[in-house]
Amino acid sequence: MLAAQRIHPPSDATRVTRATPPDDARRVAALHRYQVLDTPACEEYTFLTELAAQLCGVPYAFISLVDAKRVWVKACTGLAMDSLPREQCYCSLAVLGQHATEIEDLSADPRTAGMPMTVSAPHMRMYSGVALTTPDGYAIGTLCVMDGKPGRLSAQQADSLRRLARQVMGLLEARASKQALQAAQAELAGLATTDDLTGLHNRRSLLSRLTFEVARTRRFRMPLSALLIDLDGFKAVNERHGHDAGDVVLASVGRLVRENVRVIDLAGRYGGQQICVLLPNTPQDGALKLAENLRVRIGAQIHREAGRLLPVTASIGVGSFNHMDINDADSLLRRTEEALARAKAKGRDRIES
Structure with missing residues (x-):
């Protein structure tokens, strides 16, 4: 290979104007x-x-x-x-x-x-x-x-x-x-794992990741928690203002959740107006703190569609792996769903574990 030389064109070099093609x-x-x-x-x-x-x-x-x-x-x-x-x-x-x-x-x-x-x-x-x-x-x-x-x-x-x-x-x-x-x-990978409306993982991707996190939790005896968020009053928004208004609310809440969880957490649309957040290496007290933060922020969100305010609040169920009666994906989800049901039954806009 020929030896390379580096050149530095003089600053006062004569410049020649070049024709520029029309395209x-x-x-x-x-x-x-x-x-x-x-x-x-x-x-x-x-x-x-x-x-x-x-x-x-x-x-x-x-x-x-x-x-x-x-x-x-x-x-x-x-x-x-x-x-x-x-x-x-x-x-x-x-x-x-x-x-x-x-x-x-x-x-x-x-x-x-x-x-x-x-x-x-x-x-x-x-x-x-x-x-x-x-x-x-x-x-x-x-x-x-x-x-x-x-x-x-x-x-x-x-x-x-x-x-x-x-x-x-x-x-x-x-x-x-x-x-x-x-x-x-x-x-294609994004389409296969992402919910179009909320930008969160879809249910299939969420459950697949849950299986992985449960296996890791069992192997390393690490904590694992989950939140199940249900939007209070969402059905009324759809009935009074139409599904487009409901979509506005879901998209806004999805964005809020994405912006307020850690990189290692995984948030997904669980179904309808429900969002599930998996919290690896997080014990119950940490999950409760995040749940309260999300509850307050969701309640403070201002949703506006066609000039109308669409207030919603959130009821949140919290479940945590305990390596005893809650020791697999099904039991973790079941405990979280039960906690959410109690939050709804006790007046909504609250957290239960």
């Missing part, structure tokens, strides 16, 4: 879809620049991406460089519609004669670049080679550079496909 905003958007700008160096891209320099018989090769205001270098051989202002970079020519750009003597071409890399070290003279073109036809950058002396690539070398440019685009497309797949998988 440059779309071209830049196409580049950003790949989410590759400012990412760490990758061996695969560096290998392609090394191969390009070797096949073309020149000391320098770059994979450059042309952003709105700058040209960012993804990989390079022979010269270490991060980015340049777009108007100071030869690769900015790639976005003007030409599939390939070859300049035999950069100092003799009015487009490039005053650029920093021409007039200052390393005093580039030859440039040959192939546009990196997206499937929808946008040139987002180049694979280019350069030399410190004038010259041209042979037909075979130019063909090799075009082939390597296609390999660069293949890597970019593969990366984009992998990211899209990961995003889709994450979205």
